[in-house]
Amino acid sequence: MEISRVYSFILINELLDLDKELISIYPGFVLRKASKDHIGLIKRSIRYLSSGFDHNPFENNTALSKGRYSYEKLKPSSFRYSIIEFNGFLTPPGFIEALILSNLRLNCLATFFNIFDTDDPEDEGTLGFQHYESRGFNLLIDTYQNLSSKITAKYLRKPPKQHEIKDFQGVYESLKNLQGKAEFNVIIKSAEDFVKIKDISVDSPFRTLSYISILELLLTVAPKNSNDTSITKQLSKKIKFLATNYIKDLDFTEYFLGPDTNTIETIMKKLYEYRSDIAHGNFPDFNKDLKIISDNLENVLPFLDFLVRKLIRFGIFYPSILIGLKEI
Numbered sequence: 001m002e003i004s005r006v007y008s009f010i011l012i013n014e015l016l017d018l019d020k021e022l023i024s025i026y027p028g029f030v031l032r033k034a035s036k037d038h039i040g041l042i043k044r045s046i047r048y049l050s051s052g053f054d055h056n057p058f059e060n061n062t063a064l065s066k067g068r069y070s071y072e073k074l075k076p077s078s079f080r081y082s083i084i085e086f087n088g089f090l091t092p093p094g095f096i097e098a099l100i101l102s103n104l105r106l107n108c109l110a111t112f113f114n115i116f117d118t119d120d121p122e123d124e125g126t127l128g129f130q131h132y133e134s135r136g137f138n139l140l141i142d143t144y145q146n147l148s149s150k151i152t153a154k155y156l157r158k159p160p161k162q163h164e165i166k167d168f169q170g171v172y173e174s175l176k177n178l179q180g181k182a183e184f185n186v187i188i189k190s191a192e193d194f195v196k197i198k199d200i201s202v203d204s205p206f207r208t209l210s211y212i213s214i215l216e217l218l219l220t221v222a223p224k225n226s227n228d229t230s231i232t233k234q235l236s237k238k239i240k241f242l243a244t245n246y247i248k249d250l251d252f253t254e255y256f257l258g259p260d261t262n263t264i265e266t267i268m269k270k271l272y273e274y275r276s277d278i279a280h281g282n283f284p285d286f287n288k289d290l291k292i293i294s295d296n297l298e299n300v301l302p303f304l305d306f307l308v309r310k311l312i313r314f315g316i317f318y319p320s321i322l323i324g325l326k327e328i
Helices: 036-045 095-101 136-149 162-178 182-197 205-219 231-245 264-279 291-295 297-317 319-326
Strands: 003-012 022-026 029-031 060-067 068-073 082-086 108-117 130-133
Touching: 022 162, 036 108, 068 108, 068 297, 068 319, 082 182, 095 162, 095 182, 095 297, 162 182, 182 205, 182 319, 205 231, 205 297, 205 319, 231 264, 231 297, 231 319, 264 291, 264 297, 291 297, 297 319
Parallel strands: none
Antiparallel strands: 003 082, 003 108, 022 029, 029 082, 060 068, 108 130
């Protein structure tokens, strides 16, 4: 038996409506529907995708009728596992981050390295592998929970468009240009931390804490004494500055309903107070000080994801401006 090809692939944690398309998203990287052999390897390696995981969203349709959900098992040829194939043994630095931060918005569940095809006629199509690294069980569970609350047909994503692929390529190239430059390490780390947040369940308060930690990393410096500007004020003023001068679509009003007197500074102050309660194990005062948070609690994570994504992308494309603002 001889090995005819060695490659790697990334398992995408999204439901993409792919058929037989081979979509090049970057030279040497192809987005495609997983083959039968890929799926076999995935399910042998990630046990919770096999029999122990009821209503696997990659293999079932979810339907809603008279207030009850039902699940229809798809034929194997219709399973919705999607992968990105690439040559090489390691995922290039910045690639996973660019998939998530770009307009492709592709979350990754696992990466399988060193897959080999054989040219043995009796063993045609067999895949082997050396190892895989998981991107987190919570990521899959959150996807499953989302599917359970929506009809699958409305949740399926269409294949990426060219402008989304072009945006990904721009984010990836810009991230590559920042690699190895110590002055921009905080931007690289913020992108890496953003990926890791996806491993934290949306039901955990520590997800909120993690988003705000990235904001602190990008925009603040430690106060040297009691007379220095506090972290809260730094965040509020610097985010307002960016919203006024650079990121014009940084609109919080879609997420936080309330009086016209609310400003981005007010929202950030309340979010940081909420963050401090989480960090110190306190009970948030939702009836008084944090009422604006409690009235819009379901929008806190979507807003923070939106805000942090915007700021990281700004840092990737305009690193010198962001670092200069951080140091003020």
